Amino acid sequence: MTATMPLISVIVPVYNGETTIKETIESVLNQTFVNLELIVIDDGSQDSTLNVIANIQDSRLKVFSYKNAGVAISRNRGIKKAGGQFISFLDADDLWTLDKLESQLKALQSTPQAAVAYSWVDYINAEGEFLHNGNHITINGDAYKQMLVENVLENGSNPLIIREALIQVGGFNQSLTPAEDWDMWLRLAARYEFVTVPSPQILYRTLSHSGSTNVLKMEKVCSQLIEQAFNRAPASVQYLKKRASGILYYYLIHKSLESNNSSQNSIAAMRFFYNTIRYDASVWQWRIMLKTIIRISTLFLLSPLLYQRFKAVYRRFYAKDSRQLQHNL
Structure with missing residues (x-):
């Protein structure tokens, strides 16, 4: 049978x-x-x-x-x-x-x-x-x-x-x-x-050791993907290319802030923030932008232990804005 x-x-x-x-x-x-x-x-x-x-x-x-x-x-x-x-x-x-x-x-x-x-x-x-x-x-x-x-x-x-x-x-x-x-x-x-x-x-x-937390590699690969995708896309959608890059860097900011504290991540987050504005500033809402600037600054200034404590407090008080940040990606 x-x-x-x-x-x-x-x-x-x-x-x-x-x-x-x-x-x-x-x-x-x-x-x-x-x-x-x-x-x-x-x-x-x-x-x-x-x-x-x-x-x-x-x-x-x-x-x-x-x-x-x-x-x-x-x-x-x-x-x-x-x-x-x-x-x-x-x-x-x-x-x-x-x-x-x-x-x-x-x-x-x-x-x-x-x-x-x-x-x-x-x-x-x-x-x-x-x-x-x-x-x-x-x-x-x-x-x-x-x-x-x-x-x-x-x-x-x-x-x-x-x-x-x-x-x-x-x-x-x-x-x-x-x-x-x-x-x-x-x-x-x-x-x-x-x-x-x-x-x-x-x-x-979400795991701290997962492959998705390597933001620099993700930046390189996703930028390559965007370039390849728009190279084969019709002319009628080429106007979306800057939007795609803006959303990518918006996402990479979040990944940097969720990763373990390091000087590399803080510097990367600052660069991602700049690139988000350069490609498509319309992804931002001013209130979320301000809180993101605060988080990038603390990532740069605080020790790893203090930054982890800061993240816990941030999630408690700003969970709604954090969800909005993710929703806009």
Whole structure:
């Protein structure tokens, strides 16, 4: 008797994820939609990641180990192993709400012209505690123009994609890590329509040691992505290029302020602030601009311990403005 192929393939790349991989895997296996396979691509982990996974018993879980090659190649390896008609990706430290796959699949099935379904994002800390809302942007239909200026989906753990569409646009570009997900969503948006599930179903974990905290590398790669994207974009959207750069530097300010205190981050934040104004000052609201200047100044002046205390006080009293800063990205 031939086994029934799963409808959805979930691909989880992991490298040294011993502290979070169990919770991440459980957020997939406990989904309300059950006709799935979970493909874990171990990217040469040196910790106890594989031992943790070995203690999880579920026939839908498949594990493949390789030498370390990075997240883009790991996702591409997972695509080759996937048998589902739909594919979704989940990073090894992020989580989904239990109805994520079911909701996104229903959205695609009820919107046959769309090839990508995505949900809203909320941010959590290392302990899984809520930090702040994501952008919560809703796009139903053509997402290309907005995706040119910002990563609407915010991370690599978000969409459910029709497999054939994913194959048509090609794999993840390893030269664009840590922005390889934005590049992929942009290439999909250039050819296919999107549909939104207007609910925060992706819980993106912010970790001080994650690749996304390397703001200088992110600046270089995202600037390269913007240049490449607008080189192949039609003349009718070239006016958006400065807006894209302005939003990028606005985002990099936030990443600098959330990273561990260092003179490098404070100097980078000052430069990012200048570039935001140079490219597109309209992203600012004066009140948020003033508070951002204060935070950059304290990052430069305070010791790491005092800066961490300052951040805690800032979050307590200015949480609303912090959410507004994120919403404007």
